[in-house]
Amino acid sequence: MTDLANKVLKGDRLALSRLITHIENDFQDHHTILDQLFPHTGKAHIIGVTGPSGSGKSTLVNRLALNMVGGKNRKSSHKIGIIAVDPTSPFSGGALLGDRVRMRDLTGNPDIFIRSMASRGALGGIARAVDNTALVMDAAGFEIILIETVGAGQSEVEIARLAHTTIVVEAPGLGDDIQAAKAGILEIADVLVVNKSDKAAADGTAQTLKAMLAAGEELRAQSDDNLHTNWQVPVIKTSALNGDGIDDLAAVVNAHRTFLQEGGEWKIRSTARLRALLECLVRDSLYDAWNVPANQVKMQKILWLVANHTCSPFQSVRDLLK
């Protein structure tokens, strides 16, 4: 076993940071280290937290982490890893510091490890980097891993698929009801949160979401899809600002973990995550093996023909790979 893998297994934070940097930059050696860490994974509860900009996700993640990490006056205590996925900005040369600023309550806590990840690079790349980062945090002994994603795009849905439990955060007044639905993430929610419950419109938003869930349940009851039939998606009102509802949220998240483990769903979700990982690895390996200089030259010639509209891209690629 490499020195780095050994240190990560012992919970060495500096080693963990370094390994995640290797993952982010797709350094050659990180697969070997992940091979060594893999047998030590599979224990962590992976929780996705997603929702639109301005819903207060970062502050909520902060509160939830502080609640779940426990402490001297609490019955249980957990080591918690946080992965914050921010889109790249050229203004900062990487992820912006916003979340880190808001998460300053957490830094310095030896049981909490925070990592911001930029979503630069190839499509799909971020989901894989997040997956691998969760894997090494798991190996390093973090029992709960919170993955915070901004926006409601497809990469977020993809990241949600990595999670055992997905929390979707909405806030009152962020566009109309249709916007909430357009966020398109109701269907991936195991827990719905209406944050900023101090706002007047919070009750209305919660009611709307409950009605939409009920409508969805009815549709699902008529279909073959019985994925969620035994889990009633709760709608929790929280105020990340003053801490209201955070205890409820933590309790519901724990209840969902128990539900997954007792019903066999835990294994199903973990296996689905691994299946997606295997497929990604196969796709990448096949392309890497193909992408040798001789083929790169051919590709460049084709690009020239296609850009001049002399050949169709579809026909060209068929000919190339024949």
Add this chain to the structure above:
Amino acid sequence: MTDLANKVLKGDRLALSRLITHIENDFQDHHTILDQLFPHTGKAHIIGVTGPSGSGKSTLVNRLALNMVGGKNRKSSHKIGIIAVDPTSPFSGGALLGDRVRMRDLTGNPDIFIRSMASRGALGGIARAVDNTALVMDAAGFEIILIETVGAGQSEVEIARLAHTTIVVEAPGLGDDIQAAKAGILEIADVLVVNKSDKAAADGTAQTLKAMLAAGEELRAQSDDNLHTNWQVPVIKTSALNGDGIDDLAAVVNAHRTFLQEGGEWKIRSTARLRALLECLVRDSLYDAWNVPANQVKMQKILWLVANHTCSPFQSVRDLLK
């Protein structure tokens, strides 16, 4: 040439709808038809419109389309295609109808063609489907193609890369300034719009965005990246609700087109789009060729071992492809 390709080239809307459905469902025959249509493409101005939920993008796209389509009292008139990318919802069995409701001013107009696309399916799949849809609209004679995406996730950034001109829409009061930056899409903007200019906070939001752009310009001036150096990203205030600023926006979008065409950037962006398309096609073809029943059986065995933590996924895939 197939009958369907012929009809699409003649601008037959029913044929166009049918072909896009083939693209969405990845039917076998659509690559052959795209081959036939490809020589007739490359003329359309592809415009991406993106921004957070609640910024009023749909209404803005509606207004912009009505402005640019022209009519009997206008000097120029264009045929306009609109592609609205909505996340899937199981509540509706597909994309929600929100955009379509708001776009009712446009339906019935023979020079406007609207298509909603759900972002279901494999990661990266939606970007490719949108790209192919833009391609067939281009072949069908639509001179301007507006692609509206929700959220600020990576798939949106990917779709923006497909566009010649990317309009990023912000609205006052959608979270704090850091949220606006976190939307992570400032760097992809060719045109910035502060919509809902009737709101009091609009001027402040516009000032903040201008300051951020100026800071970004300074950083870029010091770096090697000279992609945007000759194009000053304008900040336009609009009210999609009452139509303020829409003329300005249309003028700026046209100016950007001229800028691209005169400076050679048009060709560069088109070629970059085609390069990405070729790489996707190669990746998919390689995987499809590999994904035969014999390999599927091997994959299933590996999945079982990996799910039981007997083998590492990375080592397993290396062994599998050796």
